Structure formats: structure tokens, C-alpha cells
Amino acid sequence: MELFLELTDWDLVADANGNIATCSDGYDIAQAVANEIKLFKGEGWYDPSQGCPHFSVELGQPAQAGAISSMIEDAAKRVPGVVSAQCNLSINRSARKMGGVVIVTTTEGVTYNVAI
Secondary structure, three states: OOEOOOOOOOOEEEEOOOOEEEEEEHHHHHHHHHHHHHHHHHOOOOOOOOOOOHHOOOOHHHHHHOHHHHHHHHHHOOOOOEEEHHHHEEEEEOOEHHHHHHOEEEEEEEEEEEOO
């Protein structure tokens, strides 16, 4: 069980009883994957080894889809409960935008699409 983060602002929300909302049933794993991908390596307060090396792989560098996809897949596979991850990345060089989805499969055999 994880704290539920609202999708628009990626912030905590209250449940119907006024308590901090939590999530489970696979959404917690998908959310943990999104957190791991968004976190810059070295910036995790309690564990600086978590996250992706965004600075060295993609920022200030020409976008290399293979290296970025591999980095994202590795990060997703570090999340407990994930057995496989496949990154489908889309890079628009002229607009300087990147996006896509990571398809993760859990130990229960359930597949989730995590937007990046």
C-alpha cells in the first residue's frame, strides 16, 4: 500500500474520511514505477541510489532513444513487484519533447501502462 498521488499535480489527496488517501491493487506498483522514473538519481532524500541518471543520459545531450529507454526500463524493474518492463518512447526533436509509455508486468502477471 502506497500513498495515493493525484495525477494532475502529483500531490497527496484526502480520502472520503479526510485521511491521506492510499492506493493498492496494482495501482501502487504503477505509481511507484512512475515515481522511480521521475526521480533524478541522487535526489532521493532517504536513498540517493534510487531514480534515473537523467543529467548524464539525456539533459544537455542529443536524445538517444535506446539509452533513454534502457534507463527507464532498468528503473521500472527496480520497483518491488515488477518482473518486466518495456519502454515505448516517442521523441520529437523539433519540438524538443519526449513521451511515451512503460508497459510493466507484475509478479501476479498483471500488465500496467505507465505514462512517461
